[in-house]
Amino acid sequence: MKTNITKALRLTLVCLVFFSGVYTMAVWAVAQLVPGQGKGFTIEENGKKYHVNVGQAFTQDKYFWSRPSAVDYNAAGSGGSNLGPSNPEHLAEVQARIEHFLEHNPDVTKPEIPSDLVTSSGGGLDPHISVQGAKVQAQRVAKIRGLNLESVNKLIDRHIEPPLWGIFGTKRINVLQLNLALDKIKG
Amino acid sequence: MNTEILGITLMYVLVVALAIPLGRYIGKIFNYEATWLDRLFNPLDKLFFKLGGIDPSKEMDWKQHLGALLTINLLWFVISMFVLTNMSWLPLNPDKNPSMTADLAFNTATSFVSNTNLQHYAGETGLSYFGQLTLMLWQFISAATGIAICGVVFTAMKERTSTTLGNFYSYFVRSSTRILLPIAFIGAVLLLLNGTPMTFAGKDTITTVEGVEQQVSGGPVAAFVAIKQLGTNGGGFYGANSTNPMENPNYFTNIVETVFIFLIPIAMVFALGYVLKRKKLSWMIYGVMTVGFVLLLLPTVSLEMQGNPAIADMGIQHPLGSMEGKEVRFGAAASAYWAINTTVTSNGSVNAMHDSLTPLSGAFTMLGMMVNAFYGGVGVGFLNFYVFIILAVFISGLMVGRTPEFLGKKIEAKEMKIAMIVALLHPLMILGGTALASHLYAGDPATYAGWLNNPGYHGFSEMLYEVTSSAGNNGSGFEGLGDNTPFWNILCGVIMFICRYLPIIGPVAIAGSLAAKRYVPESAGTLKTDTATFGLMTFAVIAIVAALSFFPALTLGPIAEYFSMK
Known part of the structure; x- marks a missing residue:
């Protein structure tokens, strides 16, 4: 011993x-x-630095919204909601998000909303939304910025990140990069 | 074909393709055969032995092996307690994080030394970088402990009749330097190249596009995450583990991290075949483990891709499946795949929040931990499986009226007693611990209101999952549980401790006692253990002894929740 x-x-x-x-x-x-x-990966835009991989809160109507976050995009305290699938509190929250979304996007019908826009991510810092998640917001963003819908949709298409090597995983859109590009159009 | 399904298929094919040659390499290390990395590692190991004052050629019997293992583990526990309760004044603390309370430090120290990595704190605020680096050391050497002791059992199985089984420290050092270190380094660099931080600076403050100030935690993350995945540790650098985009930035890193979960556990099975020169036995074991894994995997992937029926009822689009607690860059399939990977091996890292999994997926992740031998943790996964083999040999021996023999050694009452104790310990701890917690909660819900984040059946699942995760040395959680309380810290700490060391001591004692017995050559009367029939028998033992004992508990939690949502 x-x-x-x-x-x-x-x-x-x-x-x-x-x-x-x-x-x-x-x-x-x-x-x-x-x-x-x-x-970590950062980009500079207009003299400001941004972390590409870390999601930010986008809640204003003129920007594409990012996903709901249980920690309010606190990148120094990541986490999820940890709410179970049958929890009434969780379901009420999702319902409220759907209503909030419809209120701000009156041209959109309920069956067009994808689930990623009304559920919170695992780490609360998801930098992405689904392609449908961006498309469904195009009309609102176009209207408020006085752009035509087609150019906004084209911008979305240009920002689709394909699955890895074209065949593995999901298609998605980096909300930060899409919004930065959007700000440039207005110019 | 669906790109998400293709992604997880790739991950499995990749890990098996890598694990087979790695198993051969690990077998060579256990056998002290020459490898092409010797030129690099021979001098390094010599340095370790010289500075450590160790004579690697000194032979030990199985009791001395256990003595060495338990002593060094106890020492690590003491060091962890000291560091965790004194972080506030120790160096490398740029974010001025506080020291831990004694009960939290007890839980965390046990958790990391026992290769569990259950975390009742969040890394961003609960640990200094010095604390993180100390825990990272345990991630290396607690994993090496598992691999080393598994090597001892392999050697014992190989020996015709012998009481000496090599030197523990030698197995331990060789496992750390020759197996874990090079692979972890490659992994760390791959993560780094994809944007995982590796810095000693404190938080970065930026202003978001919408003009809000956002603080971004950094840290030596890449080095930490690589070994966390590789050593079936699972304790994240950040609170949200590998859902955090710094810890797991894209689909490529997700592949790397997922492959790392399974790599060594699968390789160990093939290492066994190499050491014993019994490839067929390896394939039988691999087959049983794979069948178990696939049976848990397929329904989970399917359920997560279908999504939460309660949200589908609200009338929105559900093409991505259940997305609460998941990340868009991984998707439902890769998240479900990881969830099963991390629970069948005792890894415990997550890339999606398990608390928000659909009910039956939650049940399958728990079953993975309850069995804890479908690949299992590095080294110890095989030890758990070894116990099931011994039980299966004995039962099938009785059924066909032959003397129960395994690899030419008779299995007698002593070995059976040990195997039964180890096999029954797991359900005892899980069911007993959950019963205790439920009893307290049910007796006084007001006092313990902070425990449960979810009402009803799901709340029960949160407690059951936490205890199961501790007993399986897993470390993942239904993280909604308010677990940083003295009750949970101590309960989980004690369970992790017992369920780490008894399942190591038991199999080593069995293997050591068998190794010392007289070798009986195989004859026509020997029960063949490397056949599909025996594989089926082993699977049946696992299903009956391990899985079925938990069925009533699962019924009260996830299964009841599933039916309540119909």
């Missing part, structure tokens, strides 16, 4: 230095050589 303790202690210290220290610093060193220097 006693010999085990000294061995365990020494071996643990070696592991600490090696795995917490050397391994971490090796990955960190690689980070200094790659785009973004390990600070």
Whole structure:
């Protein structure tokens, strides 16, 4: 037992230095050589910096809305609603979101709303919406900005991120990038 | 074909294609055969042994192996307690996060040392970077503990008649440096290239397009997430685990992280075949595990892609399936696939919130943890399966009237007693723990009102899931449960502890005792264990002993919720 303790202690210290220290610093060193220097992917627009992968709240009518977030897009405290599928509170919340959406998008009928727009994401920071989620908002955005619907729809089409290598996973739209492009059109 | 289904098919094909050669490589490491990485790792291992004061050639019997394992694990627990309760003044704390309370530190220390990674805190606010890096160390070496002790059992199964089974520290160091380290490093770099942060700076503050201030947490995430996925650890850097877009930025990283969950657990099965020179036995075990996995997977994927019927009733479009708690970049199929991956192996990371899964999917994730041997955690998954094999050998031996033998060794009363204790421990802990929690809640719902985030059957599921996750050393949760209370911290801590170490001690004792017995050569009277018939038998034992004992509890939770929604 006693010999085990000294061995365990020494071996643990070696592991600490090696795995917490050397391994971490090796990955960190690689980070200094790659785009973004390990600070996550950011873009600059009009002198402002944005994290491309981290969702932002978009709630104004002139922008495409992002998904509901249980943590209000707090990127320093991610989390989901953790509400169960049969929870009346959850169902009432979804119902309220549908009504809120219809109120702000009077040209849209209920069966056109996709579920991702009225449910909150896992981490509360989802940067994407579905393609239908953008299309269903096009009319509102076009009207409020005085753009024609076709050009807004074209803008959406240009921002569709295809599945990985064309065949794996989902199609989606990065809300931040779509909205930044939208602001440019108004110019 | 649907691109979401293609995506998960790719993930499974990829992991098996990688696990077969990796299994061979792990087998060589256990056998001390030469590999092409020796030039790099021989000097490194020598350094570890020299600085650690270890003579790797000193042989140990099974009791000495367990002594070494338990001592070093106890030490890690003590170190964790110290670090977690003193983070506020220790270095690397740019966000000024506080130290943990004693009960939370007890839970967290046990959780990470036992390879569970149950988290009753959120990483962004609950840990300093120093705390994160300490926990990351356990993610490496608790996983290496599992692999090493599994190597000991493999060696015991191989030996004709022997009491010595190699050196524990040697298995341990070789598992860390030669298996975990290189793969984790590759994974970390892949994540980094896709935008996962790797920085020691504190939070980044930006102003959103709509003019609101948003703080973005950073940290040494890439290094942490790679080993978290690889070592069936599962404890996220951030509170939301791999649903957080920093921790899992796109579909490609999702493939990498998902493949990492299964990689070593599947490879261990093939390593067994290599060590024993019994490939057919490996394929039998792989077959049983895969059938179990697929039976849990298919309905879950289908249910999640169909979506929540209560929301469909509201009359909106449901093409993406159930999206509450899920991310658009992964979709319902890849989220369901991950959910089953992470629960059948004791990983416990999530890329969708399990609390918001549709009811039966929740039941399937729980079943995965209750069985805990369909691939299972690194190393320990096989140990759990080994217990089921012993039971199956004994039962089928009785059925056909032959002496129960496994790999040329007689299974007698002593081994059976140990196997039964280990097999029954799991339902005892899960059902007993849930019963205790339910009793408290039902007796005084006002006092414990903070526990449950959901009413009714689903609330019961939250408690059942938490205890199951602790007993399965899984670490995922129905996170709505208000679990940072002394009751949950201590209950889960104790269960994690018991359910980590007894299921290690039991199989090692069985394997050690069998190894010392006289070898009986195979004859016409030997029950063949590498056949489909025996596989079926093992599956039946798992279904009856493990799965059915939980059926009543599942009925009260997810199954009742399912029928209430019809």
